[in-house]
Amino acid sequence: MALTVIVRSGELSTPPSISFDAPRIVIGRGEGCEVRLPDPSVSHRHASIRQRGTDYVVMDEGSTNGTFVGPVRLSPQAPRIVRSGDLVRIGRVWLELRIEQVPVSPATKLATSEIALALVARALEAQGDPATARVFVQSGPDKNTELLLDQNERPRVIGRGSDIDLTLDDARLSRKQVELRRRGTDVLVRDLGSKNGSFLNGQRLESGKDVPWPAGAVLAIGASELCYEDPLRSALLQLEAAPDEHMRAEDPVDPPVGKPSQEAEAPVESAAAPPRVPERAPSRPPRSTSNGLRPLDLLVALIAVSVFVMSLVGIWWLFR
Secondary structure, three states, rough: OOEEEEEOOOOOOOEEEEEEOOEEEEEEEOOOEEEEOOOOOOOOOOOOEEEEOOOOEEEEOOOOEEEOOEEEEOOOOOOOOOOOOOOEEEEEEEEEEEEEEEEEOOOHHHHHHHHHHHHHHHHHHOOOOOOOOOEEEOOOOOOEEEEEEEOOOOEEEEOOOOOEEEEEOOOOOOOOOEEEEEEEEEEEEEEEOOOOOOEEOOEOEOOOOOEEEEOOOEEEOEEEEEEEEEEHHHHHHHHHHOOOOOOOOOOOOOOOOOOOOOOOOOOOOOOOOOOOOOOOOOOOOOOOOOOOOHHHHHHHHHHHHHHHHHHHHHHHHHHO
């Protein structure tokens, strides 16, 4: 059975999710985590989910702001079994866990990177800040011309042709000079067999091969030099490098509304308390613990004395 982790914080019509079939899944803000949550309330290595037989358990890894299953905060390093549909809070981020028969997400490292970028993009847009990477001509005939790169992986072509994404007025360029593609946090550059070649930081690119474009590096094609800015990548790196933010009592942490896989859930009382056995209803009234005699006891005693007296009278009548 695969474990699907769904990010349920925020009002998203299609919340991001990723499915795993692995013995351990680390959740945190750091780049090496299987589930990256770029929120300062999330520790770099916040929690983990582990397989134990047919069960999955969640464990807090000593985080700053705690790991919660529903309303219950887990003790550090204390595993707790989770059910399909449980809500888990990591810092201020809510996750829904589903245990189901689904295909495992391909390229999970790339998938979790895309989820992290989508969360950062939403935060930047909410603040009114730009969230789209842009490639711009730093020098050359078309200086300050730019091309926006959104988060999907659709390739963008730059060259001299008129039917491409960015057309530059440069006779030294081929009709299709280079291709750019977003892949997670990277921008990949591919030379498309250009006549005069493409150069990244002074190194000629091998034709037909994707090469990551380092931040701050210059792409030289023909008489033009191109650079790119990626506010998503910059914001993600800043969040990962920042110290943990201690949550305040007034921070909003209400669970998401309309959880699709579980309409109602029994409340959990305590993470450390043993299961509570419900009390059985008594089948008869409890006996009195009073030291005094009840009326029924007096009646029984009176009948017993009467029978005894009548027995004595009968014996006297026989032997008189």
